[in-house]
Amino acid sequence: MAAEEWGVIDSRYDWSVGAWNELFRLHPGWPGRIIANINLELPAHAHGKKHKIRSVYEYRRFLQQQLRALPEPMAKLYPKGIGVVCPIETWSDDFSLAIAGVPSMVNEFGEGSFMETHYHSQYDNDGAYDEQVYLFHHLLYSRLLLAFDQTALPPLNFADRLVAFGESIQSQRLSPTFEGALRKTLATCIDRAERLAAYTEERNELYATLLHKDAGLAAALAQDEAGRRADLLAAFRFCEDTFTRLDWGEQAMFGHVACEQNLASLHRAAWQLAAGDGAAALRSLCEIDDNRYAAAFDEAVVEYFADHAQNQPADRLLWGAGRLTGRLPLRALIEAIRTQAALPEPDFSQEVSELHTLQKKEQQHLEQLLREENQGLAELARMLKKMLPKGASIKPKREKKKKANGKKNKPKRTEE
Template sequence: MEKEKTNSVLGYRTAGSDAETATGEMLYKEMEQIGLKDVTKDRFTLDGWEFKKAVLKFTDEAGQTHEFQMGGYQTNFETDEFQDYELVYLGKGTAADYEGVNVKGRLVMVEINQRDEWWISFPVYQAYLRGAAALIAVQANGYGEIAETALNAQDIAGPDFAPAFSLSQADARVLKDALREKEFVTVSLDACSRVMPDVKASNIVGKIPGTETDSMILLSAHYDSYFDGFQDDNAAIAMMLGIARALVKGGYQPAHTIVFCAMAAEEWGVIDSKYDWSTGAYNQIFRVHPEWQGKVIADLNFELPAHAHNTRDAIRCTYEYADFIREFTESLTVPKEAYPDGITVLYPIETWSDDFSMAIAGIPSTVNDFSAGPFMQNYYHSQYDNQDVYQEPVYRFHHECYLKLIMELDRLVLPPMNFGNTMHAVAASVRDTASDCASGDQKELLTQLEAAEELGSQIYDWICRINGEYQSLTERSAKKAFREKWQPQGQKLLHIFRKTQDYLVRLNWQDEVMFPQEAAAWNIRQLEKARISLEKNDITDALKALYRVDNNMYAFLFDEEVYYHFTEYILHQPKDRLMWGAGRIMHHENLYGIVQKLKERMNEKEPELDEEIRRLEAALRRQRAYYRDDIRYLKQSVSRIYVMLEEIKGC
């Protein structure tokens, strides 16, 4: 898969690029060669990106010329061969770093930590607003820690007209040494990074037809990549097709149709959107094949599967599938050379990969967990994600594990959903976030949740019983008739699952999955801490608390326009640009003004803070109103879910 690339030196197989298209053609032919049926190229529209080159030259005072290969981001920047620029170094690239520095038309080099501090989009847009020609980001920590020569790439989550590149620590050190006694150095840049609005890409799909039902089991992995992308996600595509080949070669005749989908544009595919990744998967299930919703009983998504991310493996899934997956994992023998501490089950689904898009469409999804562990800090999205990080025992185990899981799923008549788990998690969340401002409604909600949890658990027992009856049948005709009898109930269960996703799944400003009331509850606690601190004239502790409210950390660090842009593009952008994040953030508390005012008053000996306290009290009133609304909304939602569960129980 590394054959096709947009950058002849570094790789990259990016959304809508010729390299991605050619790789899709190869996968199409591979699926046909394997013997999959109904192989298709499912086309959709997205924003594309081709990154051909970014080479920086610098001649030091000793006359030595250095040539640096740089990584790219999804932004526009093209030169006519090498072009000279002045380059300055500005620390972390926050607003304060620009004080007294003219960067107009210059390259601005900064150091960032995207895991522990802020995303690349913020310093990039800050540089653009100050007139910089482009920003060059050096990973101080967080990603690319494996070597000082590591480059990094991520989704830009910002506008295409604010250019950015990636430079290694080793190469940056050469420039920083030259800048010790200078305001700037002169460099030459030859670059071609081109964003292409509204182009076409294709998800590649093949099937093994089912013999008993038109319901489906879906396997997915993505075929776009940064650099070589050996683990992310070449190995996953290879594993998915290896499983397909094993099933076809073994003559397996599934009850369900098994669908294999190589997704395009997982890494990025939408200009200037907070939710610019998982583009191919979102389009596949919401725009290309919306009829799959209600038919797919599970999506097994694969990411970085040939490397152990911890000493214990994990399958991450939805709350509803946790019991089924846990029972499945207990039947596995996990090789010690792959995972010394065995395997566990994690939930809920996170936003890191395509399984989130699938889940919110009403498709219960799983992924081999990869989001924690040293691989992410060291190799992820760098040129060091190559075949050197291949671990065969891990890869072999994942082949066997997920092949067995497919066959377990194929033995089911009803999707194995325990909605009791979901209701239990919501109840635990409500207890953790309880507020005096909604005590009566909270009590009623917890009573509802207790009843819904019990009912959900009863229905799961019933589901297991029905599935057990099916598995005791031996005649194919009897199995098919039994499945047809219960198929309407299976569709109803998937419908309820979709509604729980609609009603209960929200995001915070850091893309973490949460329940509807959690964001307001968190903000209330932070605002109360800030108010108490101000009453004690402790501005420092007040600011620490305000830093943790919504996205207000950026109010401390960047110009108001930066803060405004990356707030408004979530709250007031068309849903089709927000994709899987649309409507998942409900509220926002804008604290930019009070943060600036408190920062100004830090040096006053005895500040009068009555006005600031009143402003925080107003913010608290808003957040408490949001919280009360969220609790009432949850009461209505849980009531609706309970009614749907009762209808299932009555079948």
């Protein structure tokens, strides 16, 4: 599926082109019909002492349930066990499938040293082959495949994405009214997502039982749930379209997160300049969008590559189309700080003032992004309500350690 030889020139998003083409051009009818994609990357090599499945948020709990049921020899093959991490990242084909509407997962392969020292080099040879690990991958992912095959409904739980969304809102400058309205919509979404997940789990348990007792009744149940099955996959695609965005390093995140990070860097740079530390301020500014390149290359070079990410038709931006939330070019400010820092007695007052102005603009940008995301939450809440069975009282199976609202936590990737 990778089809790396397809490629595309003069586009920032020039890898995983084969997977994107397969879903968006060759087989656009697959999304809405396929409930899971399992991608295997380097399955004969242990990339650490803990095996991780990198998955879309919505399958985290289902995967954890399956991992808890593993035979002890499998569960203990890795010294630190087996876990699930979210969300999907852009460095493998499963990202293109996920944004197309196919819930995806991959054996995590990017965190170990192998990627830095061996991958795509002359050292990437049969010496890295581990037969026991290879067998483990076959057994584990075959079990997962069979588990998915015994479901009448895709076991999607939207609550984890929503909880992660709430935890990622870090800004201390949002008005109580603004943030309160947002979190109220979020809480409604989470409640409906949990109740829908409980219903889905009950129906899948019944379906799995019927498969072994009465195949006709199992088929009838699956047929009865065909509409809800399609609606669940449509809601998943909606979440990917609405909430999955990229920063300038191709990291997948919620749209507002990159803006919040920019605000934090602007604030830090301002007080660093006020303290007279121009070098530290420059490091902070280089964390914003693509400004690390502005600090190192000519303007023509920087703009040339920025155009590869922005000024392209969607069919050339592929899986990156529409996912950047903005760009804050700071070349002039960086050069001004460098000029002042070279003086015997630098005066950064003008640059500090400019940073304060930029903070105000970026705050407005953040609030606009959150308003758009709030609209997305409201639409998702309507979609979830439509999928809940009429007249049924369903109690959500909440995870104790997850909170819908409360104290703001540092943004983090879900891992367990």
